[in-house]
Structures are given as C-alpha cells and as structure tokens.
Amino acid sequence: MNTGQGCEIKAIEFVFPQKVVTNSDLSKEFPDYNFSLFEAKVGIKNRYVVSGGETALDLAKQACDQLFKNIDQSNIDYIIYCTQSPEYILPTSACILQDLLSLKTNIGALDINLGCSGYTYGLTVAKGLILSGQATNVLLVTAETYSKYLHPGDRSNRAIFGDAASATLVGECSNEGIGKFVFGTDGSGYNKLIIKNGGGRNSYQTNADLLSYGTDNLYTDNHLYMDGPEIFNFTSEKVPRIVNDLAEINNLKMPQINQTICHQANAVMLELIRKKCKISKDSFYIDLADGGNTVSNTIPIALKRYSQGLDQSETVALVGFGVGLSWCGGIINLKHKL
C-alpha cells in the first residue's frame, strides 16, 4: 500500500540524438523559404534527428541510464513507455525496455500510444498506480523519432519536429505533488495528424503517390501528414479552456499558478494561447529554440529546464494536446530542481 499520502515527480532526464539540423542546414535544402521569419516566430533554431538506424528505444535507454546515475533502478516497479515510434508493431516496447535496463521481472510494463498529450496522460496513470498502492516507483518514459516518418520534401514538418527521449521517476511522497488533471478526446479529428499506411487499415505502399500540402510540402500516405491550420484552430480554441478548467478543478485562481508549461508545439501558437489566457510572459513557458517540437518529450524537457532556476516550491500547470485529437492538463507541485 502507499505509505505516503501522495506522489510526485522525483527526477527527470532527457536526451537528444547527436545529429543536429540547424535552420541554416534546412535553408540549403529549401533556399526559397524564409527561415529567418520562421526562427523569429516559431522559435526553433535547431532540432535533433536520429541517424544510422538509431531508434526511439535506443534514445529511451540513454535517458533511463542517465536517470539511474542518481537513483536506484532496483526500486522501479512499473514502466510506462509513451511512444508512437515503437520498436516493433509487437511486442510492447516497454517489455523490451525492462530487459535493456536489467530491471527486475516482477514489475508492470506497458506502452501508451499517445503523442503530444502523452506525458500528462502518463503522469495520471503513474499517480493512479501509486495512490492505489499498486506501485511505488514508476518509470515514465517518453521517446519519439518522428523524423523517420517525415518525407524529405516536407519542409514544414521537418522544420518543426525533432527527436528526443525522456525518463521521469514518479514516486511516493508525504504530500500531494501531482494534483488533479482534466482529460479530453475528440476522435473526429483523427485524420488531422496521421500516418495512413502501415497499420491495420492500410498497408504500407512501396509506390505510394507523391502528394503535397500547404506551400509545396511533399509527402505520401506512408508518411506523417499534419493539417497544420486545423491543428492550429483546435489548439487556439481548446487549450485556453483546458487551462481554465485545470485551475478550476484544483480550486486555484490563475495568479496562484506560478508557471504554465504547455506542450511546446510552436511559439506562434503558444503566444496566442498565452494572450488568450491573459498570463504574463514570466509565468508562461516558451522555449523551443534547442530541440523544437519533440512530441511527448517537450513537457518533461521544459520541466527539467525550468526547474533548474527554482529556488522555492512552485505550483505548475502542465497541458498536453495534439494527435488523436487528445488533450490532458493538470497541476503539479514542483518542490525542487529535477
């Protein structure tokens, strides 16, 4: 049984792949595009991508190894692995991770197939496991290699998305470090961010038709497609409501929330959300410069970076939103540097 009264985020580590792609690199491939405006507005200077056969699970192992430099891995009794870049269609990547990390075998392990809302969903599952007395130290891992899904000619998405992995330890504590979360799902938007081929519905096609969207961005149905304008509409309308809802469910007024950390999708969108929520710049996290949009990794990366400047306990709102369409936001109490 849970001996404490709650649970909290104890530690976070993250890794990027070694290969960096700068805006200067991309501008050589796409000389007609204004990367200066992109950098100024979208806020991304560089992103990291896997190479040489490296996978999301490889990145995940690196992030976990980094975490285990400071915590005892023998205490891990549950793995939640959030990815849309699984090692295989089956088996479950979390099971492989258990073995790669030499964790004990009498532990739970499962994958969560969610994108940008995945980290916050993962936190709620970890909380449920701990508060119900079924686990004491949950390893919550996010790992994505969207770069493998992007067509080389898809300039927009290649500029936005980057690869990364994170490892978070969620464990027991004496008071509640993870508050209440609100959830949302709208599957009618399933095709707004999708890879159509390669799953059960449509087979991977060796000679898929070359398609285009927006301003000369290329893709096929084997690749990731994002309806950027629709995702922008969804986000700019939905996220401000989530922020209000999560404050309400936690009986907080907005000024009582020290920092709001949303999924780092792009800075234009985040600025619009910030203004709609009437949150000051100091209380709203925007930092995509180094790494870009790394899907479910952006929130743990932001949390790790933000916590380095922490000198007292803070109430932090977390909001994940994206592919599905899916969203989940709530409150954590950040007590120390992660």
Add this chain to the structure above:
Amino acid sequence: MDRSAFLTKFTETLELEDGLMEDTNLKNLDDWDSMTEMITIAFVNEHFKTNLKVTDLSVVTTVGSLMELIGIENFDN
C-alpha cells in the same frame, strides 16, 4: 486602430522589407503560407480581440479585405 499604424505593425510582424499597402495582395507575397497565416491570426487576436480561424482567411486577398474581415469600424483614418 489608425490605418497607417496597422499597416506598419503588420509589416513589422511579417518582417517584410516593402511596406504593406491596403491594396497589397497578401497571397502574392513570397512568404505567404500556413506559418504567416498563423502569425496573422495571432496578430489580429492581439490587437483586435477578434478570433479568426484559418479557414476565415480563405476569403482574404488584399490587406484591405483582411481589414474588412476584422471589421472596418475598428479602424480610424
């Protein structure tokens, strides 16, 4: 907002070298794409409290037509 102030601020926001005029066709700009559409929506929301959707911009051609969409009553001489 004053019309000339609007044109200046919008030009700066889109980081354009040539100043926008009311008869400038936005869709003929070299940089007009989904990103500049997002920037435009955010710009309009910030200065006019008008919530545009990306689909609303489909009817926009010139800067003047964007001003009509925002509501011409929001602009002074």
